[in-house]
Amino acid sequence: MDADGGNPDWQRGVLTTCALAVLARGSAHGYAVAQQLQSAGIGPVKGGALYPVLNRLEQDGVLTSAWQEGAGGPGRKVFTLTGAGHARLEALRRGWQPFAAAVADLLAPDTSPAAAAAGGRRADGSTP
Amino acid sequence: MSAPVQQRWPSPEDERWGDRLRVRLAVEHGVPAPVAEEAAEEARLACRESGRPAEELFGPADEHAAEVARERVPVERRAAVDLDGGSPRDRWTLCLLGAGWGGSLGGVLLLVTQGWTTPVTPAALAVLAATAAGWTGAAWGVLERRDGRLERGWAWAAAGAAGVVAGAAAADALRDRPALGELPVPLVLLASAALVVAGLKLPQRPAALDARAATGDPGEWFERLAGVLRGRFHLTRGDVRDRVEEARGYWRDSGSAHPRDEFGAPEVHALRLVEGSDEPRRRRSRMKAWFYGALTLYWGTTVVDTALGEGFGGELLWRAAAVALTASLLVGAWRGSRASAPAAGS
Incomplete structure (x- = not known):
């Protein structure tokens, strides 16, 4: 587990969803998206x-991008959520709660008597 | 002897799926044989245990092959080779195989047209040298370009073209010179077979990422990224500029000392940018279609020319066969440029 925001596998899995959520709050360039993800606790995200x-x-038509002139430095590519992007995010929002609940159920310690009995035995059948 | 029941696929359809998976993994994604075998074995076991067909469990074999390559071959290894699994380290293999196959084809043609021996004239030697120079320049140029070294690619292509022109000029100048001797054609065939065997046996060092681009100054890193996106993945110049500039902007904003701290090796970042997209393969097929189209046009013109000048005969026949061959390659490439294929970037 990463101290800065969770397991790298989880981060990879939710990066698309979280990037959409960040961009739903307003257009942003890549580094601003990464910063918002980090301050939200998702963890440091590399470019x-x-x-x-x-x-x-962007290729899927969920985002559009436009170049903005940089002050003295290179320009920045600013990403904006399209109508299709808002629709996709809405679908993801609807599906998230049941999914998160299912994962939470699965991760919760099993307190049933059968599990307690199984937990009390080692794989070789002996008891601790 | 037939395989034990446990080692058989449940159905012929599943077996065909497994065969296609292995071929795709080896040929298209350059996955090592043991990894391909392991993936096929796991699929076979899953089919047996679930009683469901492979296509239903894993989807089309081509898509599953792309998935297997993504998951089981380290990204550094996948990022070190082109879309066909090649790298400049294969240049000598390509030379030996090219010379061997070309020599075999030439030997068969000589056998049919000249018999057991053929005169060796200075002009024929010049044509041979021109062909070797052209093939080497083109093959090495393509390998360098696909490795992201665009300038080196052009330099090899130009050297090959210069060799062809010089060889053709020499052949023209030497055409009246008498033969130096007679060469037994079976010797040509034997030497060609030896070259093919040598090419297949030549030990190949595994391809590696360019260490200098990853550790050199940031400018080299961005240059390498641009080269790989353009030469290996066939992105348009505009798209390449876009990708490089967005990476450069992000790197400046992040304050990192070097772009590799944010993006890793340039070849790896390039691969990740195109992974999952079939556009690089489509663009490559489109380029092949243009090449085969030009060849078909050339041979088609010679067929018409021969038919008008010499009438019907053996000469016309083999030229027509060349048209049929290049036209079939053109159709294959054109279909590939329109098909949607899974890409693992291997």
Whole structure:
């Protein structure tokens, strides 16, 4: 488990959903998306993980992008959620609660008598 | 002897699916044989245990092959090779195999047209040298380009073209010179077979990422990213500029010392950007279609020319066969440019 925001596998799994959620709050460039994800507690997100996701969403028509002139430095590519993006995020929001509840159920310690009995025995059948 | 029941696929359809999976993994994704075997074995076991067909459990074999390559081959290894699993380290293999197959084809043609021996003229030697130079320049140029070294790719192609022109000029100048001797054609066939065997046996070092681009200055990193996106994944110049600039902007914003701290090796970042998209393969097929189209046009013109000049005969026949061959390759490439295929970026 990563101290900065969770298991890397979880982060990879929810990165698309979370990036959409961040962009639903307003258009942003890549680094701003990464910063908002970090301050939300999702963990530090490297550009190498974020840009493939943003580009794929753009190819899917979920995001659009436009270049903004940088002050003295290189320009920034600003991403904006499209109508299709809002629809996809809405679908993800609807599906999230049942999914999270199912995972939470699965992760909750099993307190049934059968589990207690199984937990009291080692794999070789002996008791601790 | 037939395989034990436990090691058989439940149905012929499943077996065909498994065979396709192995072929796709080996040929298209360059997955090592033991990994491909393991993936096929797991699928076979899952089919037996669940009683359901492989296609239903894992989807189409091509898509599952892409998935297996993504999951089981380290990204550094996948990022070190082109879409066909090749890298400049294969250049000598390609040379030996090209010379061997070309020599075999030439030997058979000589056997049919000249008999057991053929005169060796200075002009024929010049044509041979021109062909070797053209093949080497084209093959090495393509390998370098697909490795993201665009300038080196063009340099090899130009060197090959120069070799062809020089060889053709020499052949023209030497065409009246008498033969130097007679060469037994079976010797040509034997030497060609030896070259093919040598090419297949040549030990290949595994492809590796470019260490200099990852550790050199940031400019080199971005240059390498652009080269790989353009040469290996066939992105348009505009798309390449876009990807490089967005990475550059992110890197500046992040304050990291080097782009590799944010993106890893340039080849790996390039692969991740295109992974899951079938556009690179489509664009590659489109380029092949143009190439085969040009060849078909050339051979088609020679067929018409031969038919008008010499009438029907053996000459016309083999030229027509060349048209049929290049046209079939053109159709295959054109279909590939329109098909949606899974890409693992391997």
